[in-house]
Amino acid sequence: MTAPVYNFAYLDEQTKRMIRRAILKAIAIPGYQVPFASREMPMPYGWGTGGVQVTAAILGPRDVLKVIDQGSDDTTNAVSIRKFFTRTAGVRTTTATGEATVIQTRHRVPEAALNENQVLVYQVPIPEPLRFLEPRETETRRMHALSEYGLMHVKLYEDIARHGHIATAYAYPVQVDGRYVMDPSPIPKFDNPKLSDCAALQLFGAGREKRIYAIPPYTRVTSRDFDDHPFEPYRHDASCELCAATESYLDEVITDDAGNRMFVCSDTDYCEHRRALGHGPVAASPPAEAVHD
Amino acid sequence: MNDEPLLIAEGLTKHYGRQLGCRDASLELYEGEVMAVVGESGSGKTTLLQMLSTQIEPSAGRVLYRMRDGSVQDLWTMSEPARRFLLRTDWGYVHQDPQLGLRMGVSAGGNVGERLMAVGNRNYASIRTTAADWLGRVEIPQSRIDDTPRTYSGGMRQRLQIARNLVTAPRLIFMDEPTGGLDVSVQARLLDLLRRIVSEMRIAAIVVTHDLAVARLLSDRIMVMKGGEVIEAGLTDQVLDDPNQPYTQLLVSSILPA
Numbered sequence: 001m002t003a004p005v006y007n008f009a010y011l012d013e014q015t016k017r018m019i020r021r022a023i024l025k026a027i028a029i030p031g032y033q034v035p036f037a038s039r040e041m042p043m044p045y046g047w048g049t050g051g052v053q054v055t056a057a058i059l060g061p062r063d064v065l066k067v068i069d070q071g072s073d074d075t076t077n078a079v080s081i082r083k084f085f086t087r088t089a090g091v092r093t094t095t096a097t098g099e100a101t102v103i104q105t106r107h108r109v110p111e112a113a114l115n116e117n118q119v120l121v122y123q124v125p126i127p128e129p130l131r132f133l134e135p136r137e138t139e140t141r142r143m144h145a146l147s148e149y150g151l152m153h154v155k156l157y158e159d160i161a162r163h164g165h166i167a168t169a170y171a172y173p174v175q176v177d178g179r180y181v182m183d184p185s186p187i188p189k190f191d192n193p194k195l196s197d198c199a200a201l202q203l204f205g206a207g208r209e210k211r212i213y214a215i216p217p218y219t220r221v222t223s224r225d226f227d228d229h230p231f232e233p234y235r236h237d238a239s240c241e242l243c244a245a246t247e248s249y250l251d252e253v254i255t256d257d258a259g260n261r262m263f264v265c266s267d268t269d270y271c272e273h274r275r276a277l278g279h280g281p282v283a284a285s286p287p288a289e290a291v292h293d
Numbered sequence: 294m295n296d297e298p299l300l301i302a303e304g305l306t307k308h309y310g311r312q313l314g315c316r317d318a319s320l321e322l323y324e325g326e327v328m329a330v331v332g333e334s335g336s337g338k339t340t341l342l343q344m345l346s347t348q349i350e351p352s353a354g355r356v357l358y359r360m361r362d363g364s365v366q367d368l369w370t371m372s373e374p375a376r377r378f379l380l381r382t383d384w385g386y387v388h389q390d391p392q393l394g395l396r397m398g399v400s401a402g403g404n405v406g407e408r409l410m411a412v413g414n415r416n417y418a419s420i421r422t423t424a425a426d427w428l429g430r431v432e433i434p435q436s437r438i439d440d441t442p443r444t445y446s447g448g449m450r451q452r453l454q455i456a457r458n459l460v461t462a463p464r465l466i467f468m469d470e471p472t473g474g475l476d477v478s479v480q481a482r483l484l485d486l487l488r489r490i491v492s493e494m495r496i497a498a499i500v501v502t503h504d505l506a507v508a509r510l511l512s513d514r515i516m517v518m519k520g521g522e523v524i525e526a527g528l529t530d531q532v533l534d535d536p537n538q539p540y541t542q543l544l545v546s547s548i549l550p551a
C-alpha cells in the first residue's frame with residue numbers, strides 16, 4: 001500500500017537530489033564527513049534518521065530492502081523502518097541478506113559476504129571519531145584536513161594504560177584508504193575487517209549531526225592500533241547454540257529467570273540460513289531445554 | 294652549534310581593530326639563548342609572543358626561522374601543515390593557564406605521549422617509557438603517570454605542561470608567565486627546574502613575565518615593553534642593574550625589593 005500524500009520514499013525529489021550530491025561527494029572522498037541539510041523525519045533521532053534519509057535518497061522502485069538492528073530483522077526499530085519504506089515507497093522487503101539490494105543497519109555488518117549490487121547503509125549517532133578528546137569542531141576539522149591523527153592514538157593509549165589492552169569494543173576507529181580516520185558507527189570491532197575491500201558500497205548517515213560519509217567498494221580500511229598492541233577483532237570463544245557456527249559474532253542471551261545464558265548468532269538471518277542447510281546444535285553441548293530443572 | 298640566529302623577527306606590528314597591540318618589534322634569538330620579555334599589564338608581551346609563535350598573524354612584519362635542515366623560512370609564507378608540524382615538534386608553548394596547554398581529561402602519560410604519537414610513534418611501550426622518563430625529569434612521581442592533571446596541584450600541572458612540550462626535544466620554547474598564579478615556594482621550584490632543563494637541553498626560550506626576578510633568574514637577554522613598543526633591550530644583568538630608560542628604572546626600583 002502506497003500512501004499517495006507522500007512522494008516516493010517520503011522525501012521530495014529536491015531533498016533527495018541534495019542528499020545524493022552529498023553521497024556522491026562522500027564517495028569521491030572516502031571517509032570524509034560531508035555536511036548535508038538533514039531533514040526532520042517522522043521518527044525520533046535515535047531511530048536512525050540519518051540512515052533513513054540516505055536509504056530514501058538511493059532507493060528505487062525495484063530495490064529490495066533489508067533492515068537490521070544489532071543483527072536482527074525483528075526489533076521494533078528494524079520493523080518500523082521496514083514498514084516505513086513499504087508504506088512510502090512500496091518496495092519489496094526481505095530478511096535474507098543475499099536477496100537485498102539495500103541493507104540499512106544499526107550496529108552490525110551482516111556475516112554473509114556482500115556483493116557489488118548491494119549498498120549497506122549505516123545509522124550513525126556520532127560521526128566524529130576525534131570528538132571525545134577534542135570537542136571543538138573547528139579543531140577536529142583542521143585535524144582531518146591536515147591528517148593530524150596523533151590524538152586518535154592518545155585515545156588508544158589511554159585504553160591500554162587503563163585496562164592493559166585496547167578496550168574499545170565498539171565504534172573502533174578506522175582509517176580509510178590511508179587517509180581519513182573514520183568512526184565506523186557503533187558496530188563491534190569484530191566487524192571492522194568486513195569494511196575493508198568490501199564489494200558493496202557502504203554509506204553512513206548521521207541525522208542529528210547532519211553528516212554523510214562513505215566507503216566505496218573495494219577500499220582498504222584499516223583499524224588503528226599500536227605495533228605492540230595490534231588490533232584484534234573480538235568474539236566470544238564459543239559456538240552458536242542454534243547453528244553451531246564458530247566464525248560468527250555471538251550475542252549472549254539470558255534464557256530464563258534463573259540467569260541461564262546461551263550464545264547465539266547475532267545475525268539472525270545468517271543463523272536461520274545455516275539451520276536451513278542442516279547445521280544444528282553441536283552434539284557435545286546440551287540442548288537449550290536441558291538446562292531447565 | 295650554529296652561530297646564525299635561530300629566530301629573527303622584523304618590524305612585528307599588531308593592531309586589534311584600532312587598538313594597538315604591539316608596534317615594530319624586532320629581535321634575533323640564538324640557539325640556547327633565553328630572552329625575557331617584561332613590561333606592565335597591557336604592554337603587548339603576549340601579543341608579541343603570539344606573533345612570534347604564529348598563533349596570531351601580524352598586521353605587519355615577518356618572522357624568520359632556521360629549520361633543522363639549515364634553511365631559513367618565513368613562517369607566514371610556509372604552508373599551514375608545515376607550520377603546525379613545526380609547532381608540535383621543534384617548538385614548545387607553555388601557557389600561563391595549564392588548562393589551555395594540557396588535556397585535562399587525559400592521563401599524564403597520554404599528555405606527554407601525544408606529541409610522540411603525533412609524529413608517528415606507534416609503539417606503546419616506547420611511548421610509555423619515554424613519558425615516564427619525562428615525568429621523572431620534571432619531578433613528578435612516576436606512580437602518577439596514569440592520573441589525569443585534574444588530580445594534580447598547580448605546580449605539578451605546570452611541570453607536566455613543560456614535559457609535554459619538551460618530549461620531542463624542541464629547539465625553541467615559548468612561555469607566557471609560566472610561574473604566574475603559583476605560590477612563591479612553588480614558583481621557586483619551577484624556576485629552578487626550568488633553568489636546569491633549558492640549560493641542559495640547550496633550548497632557546499622566550500619567556501614573557503612581569504616579574505623581573507624571573508627574568509633575572511632565567512634569561513640572558515631582556516626586552517622591556519611599554520604601550521606596545523620595545524623601549525629597551527640588552528643583556529639582562531646590564532639592563533636590570535643599569536637601566537637607560539626612566540620607565541625601566543621605575544620598573545626595577547618598584548618591583549625588585551631590597
Ligand SMILES: Nc1ncnc2c1ncn2[C@@H]1O[C@H](COP(=O)(O)OP(=O)(O)OP(=O)(O)O)[C@@H](O)[C@H]1O
Nearest residue numbers: 309312313314333334335336337338339340341503
Ligand atoms: N584580542 C584582543 N582584542 C583587542 N585588544 C587586545 C586583544 N588582545 C590584546 N589586546 C590589547 O592589546 C594590548 C596588548 O595586550 P597584551 O595581551 O599583549 O598585553 P600583555 O603585556 O600580555 O599584558 P598582561 O601582562 O596583562 O598579560 C592591550 O592594550 C590589550 O588590551
Ligand SMILES: [Mg+2]
Nearest residue numbers: 338339340469
Ligand atoms: Mg599577557
